[in-house]
Amino acid sequence: MGRRKQVLDAAVSSLHSLGIDAYGFEGDVCKQEDARRVVESTVKHFGHLDILVNAAAGNFLVSAEDLSSNGFRTVMDTDSVGTFTMCHEALKYLKKGGHGRNSSRGGSILNISATLHYAATWYQIHVSAAKAAVDSITKNLALEWGTDYDIRVNGIAPGPIGDTPGMSKLVPDEIKSKTRVHMPLYKEGQRWDIAMAALYLVSDAVLASINL
Template sequence: MDSKPLAGQRALVTGASSGIGRAIAYAFAEAGASVVVNYRSSREEAEQIASDIQQHGGKAFAVQGDVSEPEGCETLFGAIEQELGGIDVLVANAGLQRDAAFTDMSLEDWQKVIDVNLTGQFVCAQEAVRQFRQQGLDPKRSRALGKILFTSSVHQAIPWGGHVNYASAKGGVKLLMESMAQELAGEKIRVNAIAPGAIKTAINTDAWETEEAREKLLKLIPYGRIGEPDDVAKAAVWLASDDADYVVGTTLFIDGGMMLYPAFREGG
């Protein structure tokens, strides 16, 4: 595989100031892309990522924007147009959790997770498609008119008690991605998703920071280890590159086998 499979491409990574988004921003830059590092409130962290990329010879800059609001997405796409002249890849990654038992969950917490994890993905994807069409195909950059990559979750398929807002949003992302891919593939716009399982990030520290929690979590992972953000980032680079040009409407699960329902290993 080309050592710089994203050379010359311009990428926007939402929710890139930490966790999986942070790893994707670094991996995209290493693969040759110019990267917009989006953040909502973590300005210092986002600017540090952009600075690190620049110090290693890459091109990146941090842009604030709340993707759950149309104005936030418009700000991001205005910035990438001004700074880079357009966009080739959108990684719709921003997400959050606000967990509670079903009957204890507030409407506010339900709505906020849906707004960020689903509606925000929709709004930014709309802006990306409009931009792709306006720019037109440039074969020197990519075989595709544009690429959109959603960050979903194994919980687009696995129910998750105590997290109904999160699971509902991710289930929505699955069909958002697939419906977009079906509608847009004829324009050479590739839409796919990555679905991480258990990954060591700040959003799920409680699930792996103690030995007891770690052992409990590993029972759900046949491969026997908890994932790292780089496991997801490397897959994202491939899906965004021309090496994956014939991959359309696919969810790539990166989960150490969690989707294999390991509780049934002993016959159920």
């Protein structure tokens, strides 16, 4: 799901080349009618909904003094309100049981957050607030929906991920070289790292590790 058809088409084409049955739906997570339509279209196309991954985000560098209320609200709507809206619209399908079969377990939700709000980050007050809200949504839904419907709700909070448009837009090269010395492995993360963590969290492997 995304707002840009060209990006969706490229992603679907890439998945098709791997033999994966994929379909892209245009929609904006800030609009509840889009969220409902895409969730319903997904279930209609595939027959069931097992996993929801919330990764929509907006970001730009701005000081708190120069940030408008509209700019703050836009990021909050995309990151936090959008995450809740997608979860809410997907709930009735996820609680029927994951993996498209009659199961006592529900489906799985994975929310992508960040680490900006763990301390404080220059010129990121809007995103820090939005990601803190995403973390709170994740914890509360894990409590409520995990208890009521056995739906697993997890989150991933990436640090700097090097091969992303966000890093190239938000962090100049001269700053990148100075910040690497403060990273545990002296290097930025890669999208593959996040992909593998996501795959683990939504798979049955995580259940096996919990039961050990």
